[in-house]
Amino acid sequence: MKAFLGMGLLGSNFVKAMIKKGDQVQVWNRTSAKATVLEAIGAKAFPDPAAAVQQADIVHLALKDDDAVNEVLALAAPGLKPGATIIDHTTTAVAGAIQRTQEWKERGFTYLHAPVFMGPLNALESTGLMLVSGDQEVIGRLQPVLAAMTGKVINFGPATGRAAGxxxxxxxxxxxxxxxxxxxxxxxxxxxxxxxxxxxxxxxxxxxxxxxxxxxxxxxxxxxxxxxxxxxxxxxxxxxxxxxxxxxxxxxxxxxxxxxxxxxxxxxxxxxxxxxxxxxxxxxxx
The missing domain is CATH 1.10.1040.10 (N-(1-d-carboxylethyl)-l-norvaline Dehydrogenase; domain 2)
Known part of the structure; x- marks a missing residue:
């Protein structure tokens, strides 16, 4: 089970591509209509982040900025499955990516910042570029998930936050x-x-x-x-x-x-x- 928080143009098209490939996806968006419309293609919309992430092994984010990521993750935290993986595609500050990686690791979760050079059409067609850096074991484990979302994953090595930079x-x-x-x-x-x-x-x-x-x-x-x-x-x-x-x-x-x-x-x-x-x-x- 996957969850996706943030149903803007990028997030919603990522979800459409996932469902087309057979994934079960639970979704949430601050403006609920942007999430509920995806139920017509098989997604399941929820009214709040905590409900949307329940039973999800992987939680994807595509939000506005660091503040939005921190706020939505705080709301989602009570519903997170123990040991869940959080993959954040939001463009954020380097310091924010580093802080969240460490913070969520201390709480027993995996957080990977994976920003993209992709437009909505790329997300729908699983083309474009996705950037990662940090724990190489984590990246190796998630490589198949990330590669399925984009045409190319660029690994910038072990420096946490380098992908954000x-x-x-x-x-x-x-x-x-x-x-x-x-x-x-x-x-x-x-x-x-x-x-x-x-x-x-x-x-x-x-x-x-x-x-x-x-x-x-x-x-x-x-x-x-x-x-x-x-x-x-x-x-x-x-x-x-x-x-x-x-x-x-x-x-x-x-x-x-x-x-x-x-x-x-x-x-x-x-x-x-x-x-x-x-x-x-x-x-x-x-």
Whole structure:
């Protein structure tokens, strides 16, 4: 028997996939209608978390944040089967994941934080990525359960909370990517470039293929053989900002990047590779 607490878009589709594979699933959601609607496909909805987790060997969570996880688990605790396993797919703080892992172990339960890079369709189709870290015996035992839910499980080793950190890092990149695209759209509009031209550009030019090499260069500490000098990148950044200002638009992230470039240029790095601006995350604490 499985239980799933949190019937948002991700949780409800996880449940649909589980039921399709023959699992018995008990569900709960703060807005009860989101849980009861799943009874039509075979789930059993309950009015409170403690009732929903009774007799469940594995309890899955997909909630909003650390506070929600702590609150719902506190409500569920009286109904937990002795020795039950809690698998939390919520995006949380690293400290929260570490604390819950230890706390629930002391109470006689297994808690594994397993955040995902998956949308609702991925959850329904059991595709995407699931991240884990911590006790390797626990992860090995749960591997078949996790693998059935997703296309790939990435194990980041024995450090408890590392999966939470990797999820946050990935989400930060997605936020930055989307903000960068927003700025690219603003520049395009300011220059009267139609959207289909932008689509054509990215059909032929995929900057994503450079990520791994760029990351290694940024963290490598050697910037004296530039492929694009910082001063030249800053010149182009000025052109971006001037064009958008002339066109009456606004930029979300480029002005902050320009300020960071200026900081590094003022320290004498203008003739180095522009990736030097990322070295401060490792080398420069000033």
């Amino acid at each position: 990797m999820k946050l890092t990935g989400n930060l990149f997605l936020v930055g990517l989307t903000a960068g695209l927003a700025d690219a759209l603003s520049l395009s509009r300011s220059l009267d470039i139609p959207l289909d031209n932008l689509v054509t550009l990215f059909d032929s030019w995929n900057p994503g293929v450079a990520i791994q090499a760029r990351l290694q260069r940024m963290a490598g500490g050697s910037y004296d053989q530039p492929s694009w000098e910082l001063s030249m990148a800053r010149k182009d950044t000025r052109l971006f900002m001037d064009a958008v200002a002339t066109g009456g638009g606004r930029l979300a992230v480029i002005p902050a990047i320009a300020a960071e470039m200026d900081r590094w240029i003022s320290k004498g790095h203008g003739n180095e590779d522009w990736t030097v601006i990322g070295s401060g995350q490792y080398k420069d604490k000033g």
